[in-house]
Amino acid sequence: MVPPAAQPGMRFAEIDTPALIVDLDAFERNLKRMADAAARAGVRLRPHAKTHKCSIIAQKQIALGAVGVCCQKVSEAEILVRDGIGDVLISNEVVGARKIERLVALAKQARIAVCVDDAGVARDLAAAAERADVTLSVLVEIDVGGNRCGVAPGAPALRLAQEIARSNALRFGGLQAYNGSAQHKRTLAERQAAIAQVAAQTRETVALLAQNGLRCETIGGAGTGTFELEAAGGVINELQAGSYVFMDVDYGRNKKADGGPFDTFENALFVLATVMSRPDDTRAVVDAGHKTLPIDSGMPEPYRRPGIHYGRPSDEHGVLTTDGPPLPHLGERILLVPAHCDPTVNLHDWLIGVRGLHGTSPVVETVWPVSARGAVF
Amino acid sequence: MVPPAAQPGMRFAEIDTPALIVDLDAFERNLKRMADAAARAGVRLRPHAKTHKCSIIAQKQIALGAVGVCCQKVSEAEILVRDGIGDVLISNEVVGARKIERLVALAKQARIAVCVDDAGVARDLAAAAERADVTLSVLVEIDVGGNRCGVAPGAPALRLAQEIARSNALRFGGLQAYNGSAQHKRTLAERQAAIAQVAAQTRETVALLAQNGLRCETIGGAGTGTFELEAAGGVINELQAGSYVFMDVDYGRNKKADGGPFDTFENALFVLATVMSRPDDTRAVVDAGHKTLPIDSGMPEPYRRPGIHYGRPSDEHGVLTTDGPPLPHLGERILLVPAHCDPTVNLHDWLIGVRGLHGTSPVVETVWPVSARGAVF
Numbered sequence: 001m002v003p004p005a006a007q008p009g010m011r012f013a014e015i016d017t018p019a020l021i022v023d024l025d026a027f028e029r030n031l032k033r034m035a036d037a038a039a040r041a042g043v044r045l046r047p048h049a050k051t052h053k054c055s056i057i058a059q060k061q062i063a064l065g066a067v068g069v070c071c072q073k074v075s076e077a078e079i080l081v082r083d084g085i086g087d088v089l090i091s092n093e094v095v096g097a098r099k100i101e102r103l104v105a106l107a108k109q110a111r112i113a114v115c116v117d118d119a120g121v122a123r124d125l126a127a128a129a130e131r132a133d134v135t136l137s138v139l140v141e142i143d144v145g146g147n148r149c150g151v152a153p154g155a156p157a158l159r160l161a162q163e164i165a166r167s168n169a170l171r172f173g174g175l176q177a178y179n180g181s182a183q184h185k186r187t188l189a190e191r192q193a194a195i196a197q198v199a200a201q202t203r204e205t206v207a208l209l210a211q212n213g214l215r216c217e218t219i220g221g222a223g224t225g226t227f228e229l230e231a232a233g234g235v236i237n238e239l240q241a242g243s244y245v246f247m248d249v250d251y252g253r254n255k256k257a258d259g260g261p262f263d264t265f266e267n268a269l270f271v272l273a274t275v276m277s278r279p280d281d282t283r284a285v286v287d288a289g290h291k292t293l294p295i296d297s298g299m300p301e302p303y304r305r306p307g308i309h310y311g312r313p314s315d316e317h318g319v320l321t322t323d324g325p326p327l328p329h330l331g332e333r334i335l336l337v338p339a340h341c342d343p344t345v346n347l348h349d350w351l352i353g354v355r356g357l358h359g360t361s362p363v364v365e366t367v368w369p370v371s372a373r374g375a376v377f
Numbered sequence: 378m379v380p381p382a383a384q385p386g387m388r389f390a391e392i393d394t395p396a397l398i399v400d401l402d403a404f405e406r407n408l409k410r411m412a413d414a415a416a417r418a419g420v421r422l423r424p425h426a427k428t429h430k431c432s433i434i435a436q437k438q439i440a441l442g443a444v445g446v447c448c449q450k451v452s453e454a455e456i457l458v459r460d461g462i463g464d465v466l467i468s469n470e471v472v473g474a475r476k477i478e479r480l481v482a483l484a485k486q487a488r489i490a491v492c493v494d495d496a497g498v499a500r501d502l503a504a505a506a507e508r509a510d511v512t513l514s515v516l517v518e519i520d521v522g523g524n525r526c527g528v529a530p531g532a533p534a535l536r537l538a539q540e541i542a543r544s545n546a547l548r549f550g551g552l553q554a555y556n557g558s559a560q561h562k563r564t565l566a567e568r569q570a571a572i573a574q575v576a577a578q579t580r581e582t583v584a585l586l587a588q589n590g591l592r593c594e595t596i597g598g599a600g601t602g603t604f605e606l607e608a609a610g611g612v613i614n615e616l617q618a619g620s621y622v623f624m625d626v627d628y629g630r631n632k633k634a635d636g637g638p639f640d641t642f643e644n645a646l647f648v649l650a651t652v653m654s655r656p657d658d659t660r661a662v663v664d665a666g667h668k669t670l671p672i673d674s675g676m677p678e679p680y681r682r683p684g685i686h687y688g689r690p691s692d693e694h695g696v697l698t699t700d701g702p703p704l705p706h707l708g709e710r711i712l713l714v715p716a717h718c719d720p721t722v723n724l725h726d727w728l729i730g731v732r733g734l735h736g737t738s739p740v741v742e743t744v745w746p747v748s749a750r751g752a753v754f
Contacts, residue, residue, distance in 0.1 A: 001378050002452055002752045016475050016754045072693040075379055095653040095708055098393050117654055149654035149662050276472040277494055277526035285526050290720040292753050296667045315719050316449040331472055342692050343667040349751045374726045375379045376669050377393045
């Protein structure tokens with residue numbers, strides 16, 4: 001593993017680039033805002049660790065009242081449990097003999113839950129759990145508009161829940177009702193419409209399950225774009241938002257009720273880049289490209305540099321251009337807001353925590369490993 | 378660091394997914410084809426390690442006759458030198474005091490060269506090299522149509538070369554004349570036009586330097602898309618191609634003279650993914666998304682599965698759809714050809730080398746660390 005680009009105690013100016021920077025002040029405010037919002041709404045918070053892949057951040061979230069964390073992969077859960085996280089939901093399907101063996105082994109060490117959307121997989125989980133002599137908690141994932149994984153709400157969900165409940169080695173834990181495609185609908189009205197559907201379909205399924213004697217201890221879902229709607233909706237009882245800790249350009253494009261940008265959370269994640277070539281007056285080439293800043297959700301944006309744009313990324317370069325203001329000079333360092341925080345963090349081995357980032361003497365306070373970086377299986 | 382998804386000796390079917398797979402047979406043929414092409418053309422080969430970031434692969438390239446490797450970052454060079462590579466060109470500008478300190482420290486341990494496109498940076502390099510008591514080899518990067526870094530060919534290149542030659546601590550090593558934007562021009566005619574410009578501007582600059590008593594030991598450039606043109610052109614004397622070891626979807630879209638696909642090299646890199654959800658007949662969800670397969674150059678493609686397409690990627694998922702043939706079933710494993718090999722490799726910690734991948738009993742022969750993964754600074 002490559003060593004970090006900075007050490008605690010260094011001045012901000014001493015950080016080598018490109019480096020992934022956490023504005024600790026904004027980050028801590030973001031954590032607290034979400035914890036407070038969940039507490040006010042009377043719902044549990046189980047933040048998504050897929051965003052940060054960092055056991056230290058997971059511990060901070062739990063210290064502020066989160067009941068545990070979610071993740072998407074068994075390998076992520078293995079690292080979180082190794083690092084002392086005692087309650088992990090894999091908010092995703094786990095398929096295949098080797099993965100299921102690892103999953104049930106993990107359930108010996110911590111409180112583990114997993115999602116299913118297939119009866120055959122539920123039987124595989126039951127058989128492995130029985131062999132390992134553990135009881136595995138299982139949520140039925142319902143497709144509430146994301147059109148990705150999940151069984152249909154209503155009768156198909158009931159049939160799968162009954163299959164789970166019949167097994168001695170599985171415990172029916174409730175429903176997973178997440179609509180990823182709702183998170184980046186730009187207007188509040190669009191998000192409201194999408195989440196109204198989530199709520200209606202989930203409520204109906206919960207009722208059908210109850211009529212059949214099946215209680216949902218957990219009804220999980222919600223992301224950073226919609227958590228306020230789900231928190232207020234009275235159906236979802238566990239919020240799984242992740243991106244709120246860092247924010248990104250893409251979430252910043254969401255609009256609030258008044259049409260203003262979604263600013264409930266602050267940009268707390270940046271890539272610090274250096275201008276390493278200034279061939280002429282039309283461009284400043286920075287040292288951060290695809291291997292530092294993914295573009296699956298568009299281009300990163302220079303932070304508080306109106307009129308300066310990042311574009312033409314290649315593997316190790318990006319090109320800054322201007323609408324008018326002077327371009328940064330050779331050697332100048334610039335903060336870029338990632339377009340999409342999750343895959344950005346997954347490129348980096350270290351999070352450089354800076355205190356007073358936008359003040360007069362920012363300092364590196366801490367360096368956290370991205371513990372589950374590359375944990376994709 | 379996450380452990381590998383397989384161990385040597387395992388059968389292919391035992392590899393956990395998603396995993397980055399190297400078809401060792403195709404990979405070895407690719408290595409040999411490029412080595413032979415360079416030898417036939419009488420030019421040196423200095424493959425680009427930015428593609429594979431793997432010291433073991435660099436050693437294999439050198440064993441087949443490469444004079445050394447290139448990389449883009451000081452941190453990559455540090456890892457390559459640590460692992461025994463004795464000759465490394467950083468085919469990129471290095472700016473900033475800390476980076477330059479590390480660069481000259483490295484030049485004490487191995488034959489190191491670097492590119493410059495600015496006289497001030499050349500002076501910084503000279504001062505640091507003098508302090509460290511090393512002689513650093515420096516190439517002048519000229520912009521031959523890529524519109525990224527580099528000084529203009531001709532007089533500006535001469536002025537910078539003279540600045541370098543005046544320094545006791547720097548050695549003028551020649552020219553870097555790479556046009557990245559030429560690599561993926563789709564028709565041979567377009568690539569020929571672009572490389573004709575590279576050749577003309579480079580030849581002119583070499584002549585001007587010679588008239589002023591400056592000899593170019595190295596005239597480096599070329600990529601996988603254009604190396605045959607540069608090798609035949611009589612100007613470039615060091616080929617810097619990288620992607621040829623693996624190939625990808627994007628290079629496969631290039632056309633040869635006869636209009637057929639660019640198949641000089643074989644697809645040797647794959648992401649092995651598993652169908653982990655089959656909600657209905659219209660889609661098969663696989664366990665590989667943005668964190669496994671970047672989409673900066675478009676979508677990855679299922680290998681030898683005509684009519685099956687990968688799309689709608691999210692962080693940990695991709696959705697297979699069909700034009701007609703049956704979709705893979707739940708639990709089925711599928712090989713995906715990455716759209717762009719370099720940033721794909723940079724997501725993974727391990728390359729799983731498989732022998733006989735497309736035969737009847739493929740087996741994991743080796744597992745190589747992506748030694749310089751995440752080495753971006």
